[in-house]
Amino acid sequence: MTTPPPARNRRAPRPYRRPKKDAARMVAFEALRAVDERDAYANLVLPALLREAERKSGLDRRDAALATELVYGALRLQGTYDAVIAACVDRPLREVDPPVLDVLVLGAHQLLGTRIPSHAAVSATVELARVVLGDGRAKFVNAVLRRIAARDLDAWLDEVAPPYDQDPEDHLAIVHSHPRWVVSALWDSLGRWQPDASGRSGVEELLAADNARPEVTLVARPGRSTAAELRDALPEEATEPGLWSPYAVRLAEGGDPGELDAVRENRAGVQDEGSQLVATALAAAPLDGPDRLWLDGCAGPGGKAALLAALAAQRGAALVASEKQPHRARLVARALDGNPGPYTVIAADGTRPAWRPGSFDRVLVDVPCSGLGALRRRPEARWRRRPDDLAAFGPLQRGLLRTALDAARPGGVVGYATCSPHLAETRAVVDDVLRGRTDAEWIDARPLLPDLPGLGEGPDVQLWPHLHGTDAMYLALLRRTA
Incomplete structure (x- = not known):
C-alpha cells in the first residue's frame, strides 16, 4: 500500500497591518x-x-x-x-x-x-x-x-518617444514633458526671436530650462533697500548678485526670503528678474515733456507696481496702480504699503478706464496671458492651457493696449508686457493695435537693457529662461505721438 505524501504545512495568514502614513x-x-x-x-x-x-x-x-x-x-x-x-x-x-x-x-x-x-x-x-x-x-x-x-x-525614453527624425515635435514633447502644441509654439517663437537658435539644440535648451528648478530672486526696492543690504543680511554663500538687474539678489537653494528684515518690512520682495527688467526699462525710456504721473494698468498682484512706485518716488512722480479684481487690488495695496512717494491703488477695469485720456507720462500694461513664459514656476499651466485659450486672451490684450495708449499723453511712453513668448500674445498684438492708429510709434527697447545677449533685431524684446535665466517676459515700448 502506497504511503500518502505528508500534508503540506500551511502558513497561517499574515495579520492585517495598518498602513503607515508618510x-x-x-x-x-x-x-x-x-x-x-x-x-x-x-x-x-x-x-x-x-x-x-x-x-x-x-x-x-x-x-x-x-x-x-x-x-x-x-x-x-x-x-x-x-x-x-x-x-x-x-x-x-x-x-x-x-x-x-x-x-x-x-x-x-x-x-x-x-x-x-x-x-x-x-x-x-x-x-x-x-x-x-x-x-x-x-x-x-x-x-x-x-x-x-x-x-x-533613458531606456524608457528610447521605447516611448518616437525617433526625432520621424516626428521631432512628438519626440521633444515626450522627452521634455511639454504638450506637443506648446513645443510647436515655443519652437516657432524661438525661431522668430533667435533665428540662430531655432533648431533642435535651441528649443531643447528652452524646454530643459522650463523643467529646471528656478532660483528665488529678490528685488531691493530703490530708496528703501539695496541689493548690498540684502546680501549682507545673509551668509555669503547663500546669495549671488542678480544677472542683469541692479536691484536683484539670487538666493541659494533653500534660502528663505522671510528671514530678511527688508522683506518682512516690505522694503524688498520676491520678484523674477525678467519682471524687474520690464519695470526698469519702462522707467528708463526717453520721455518728451514732464515726468510726474505713472500708471500700472494691470497691477495685480503688485510686484511691478511696487518697483515702479519706488522708482517714481525717486523722481518726485506719483503712481496710480489699477487692478480689476478687488482681492488682487488689495494685494497691490499691501505690496505698495510703506512706499515713500505718493501712490493710489484703485480697483478698475483697464478696458473701461477710470481716468481721463492723456493723463499719464508713463503707462505699463502687463496683460493677462497664457503664462507660457513662466512654466518653470507654474509647471501645471502647461497641462491646463489649450490652444483655444490664446484666442480668448487676444481681444482683452488688444483692448488693454489700446486704452493704455489712450491713457498716455502725447510724448508719453507705454510699455506692453506679457509673461509669454507666444507670437499670438506678443508682436501680433502690438502690430494689430498699431495698424489701426496713427498716434503711436515704436521705441527700441534693446538699449534700455544693456549687456543682455540675444535680444534679436528689435525694437521689442523677448527674454528667455535658457538665455537670460529669467521668465520668458516680452516687452514692447511705444511712444504716444500727437
Missing part, C-alpha cells in the same frame, strides 16, 4: 489632487499643506523639501511619466482613476527622477496607495511600479 508623500499627494480637482496652483496650495503637516505631524525641513521635490517634479515631468505609465498598464490612461494616476506619477518620479533607491521608492509609494486608495488598488500600483523600476529613464 507625511511628506501625503502632502505631495494632496497637492496633486488639489491641482487636478480644483485647478489650484502648486505654488499657492503647497505652502499651506506644508504648514498644516508641520503643525499636525511635526513635518521637518527635510521632509518638506522632499514633498516639494515630489510635487514639482511630478508636475514638470508628468508628460514623460504618463508615457511610461501608459506602456506599463493594460488600459488607456483616461480609464485610470485620477487619484491612482497621481500616486503612479509620484512613484514614477521617485524611480526615474530622484536618487531614492528603487525598493524604497516602490515600498513607500505602495504604502501611500494603501492609505489613500485602499489595499486593492495598491496592488495595481505595486505591479505598475515594479514594471517601471525595471528600466532607467
Whole structure:
C-alpha cells in the first residue's frame, strides 16, 4: 500500500497591518489632487499643506523639501511619466482613476527622477496607495511600479518617444514633458526671436530650462533697500548678485526670503528678474515733456507696481496702480504699503478706464496671458492651457493696449508686457493695435537693457529662461505721438 505524501504545512495568514502614513508623500499627494480637482496652483496650495503637516505631524525641513521635490517634479515631468505609465498598464490612461494616476506619477518620479533607491521608492509609494486608495488598488500600483523600476529613464525614453527624425515635435514633447502644441509654439517663437537658435539644440535648451528648478530672486526696492543690504543680511554663500538687474539678489537653494528684515518690512520682495527688467526699462525710456504721473494698468498682484512706485518716488512722480479684481487690488495695496512717494491703488477695469485720456507720462500694461513664459514656476499651466485659450486672451490684450495708449499723453511712453513668448500674445498684438492708429510709434527697447545677449533685431524684446535665466517676459515700448 502506497504511503500518502505528508500534508503540506500551511502558513497561517499574515495579520492585517495598518498602513503607515508618510507625511511628506501625503502632502505631495494632496497637492496633486488639489491641482487636478480644483485647478489650484502648486505654488499657492503647497505652502499651506506644508504648514498644516508641520503643525499636525511635526513635518521637518527635510521632509518638506522632499514633498516639494515630489510635487514639482511630478508636475514638470508628468508628460514623460504618463508615457511610461501608459506602456506599463493594460488600459488607456483616461480609464485610470485620477487619484491612482497621481500616486503612479509620484512613484514614477521617485524611480526615474530622484536618487531614492528603487525598493524604497516602490515600498513607500505602495504604502501611500494603501492609505489613500485602499489595499486593492495598491496592488495595481505595486505591479505598475515594479514594471517601471525595471528600466532607467533613458531606456524608457528610447521605447516611448518616437525617433526625432520621424516626428521631432512628438519626440521633444515626450522627452521634455511639454504638450506637443506648446513645443510647436515655443519652437516657432524661438525661431522668430533667435533665428540662430531655432533648431533642435535651441528649443531643447528652452524646454530643459522650463523643467529646471528656478532660483528665488529678490528685488531691493530703490530708496528703501539695496541689493548690498540684502546680501549682507545673509551668509555669503547663500546669495549671488542678480544677472542683469541692479536691484536683484539670487538666493541659494533653500534660502528663505522671510528671514530678511527688508522683506518682512516690505522694503524688498520676491520678484523674477525678467519682471524687474520690464519695470526698469519702462522707467528708463526717453520721455518728451514732464515726468510726474505713472500708471500700472494691470497691477495685480503688485510686484511691478511696487518697483515702479519706488522708482517714481525717486523722481518726485506719483503712481496710480489699477487692478480689476478687488482681492488682487488689495494685494497691490499691501505690496505698495510703506512706499515713500505718493501712490493710489484703485480697483478698475483697464478696458473701461477710470481716468481721463492723456493723463499719464508713463503707462505699463502687463496683460493677462497664457503664462507660457513662466512654466518653470507654474509647471501645471502647461497641462491646463489649450490652444483655444490664446484666442480668448487676444481681444482683452488688444483692448488693454489700446486704452493704455489712450491713457498716455502725447510724448508719453507705454510699455506692453506679457509673461509669454507666444507670437499670438506678443508682436501680433502690438502690430494689430498699431495698424489701426496713427498716434503711436515704436521705441527700441534693446538699449534700455544693456549687456543682455540675444535680444534679436528689435525694437521689442523677448527674454528667455535658457538665455537670460529669467521668465520668458516680452516687452514692447511705444511712444504716444500727437
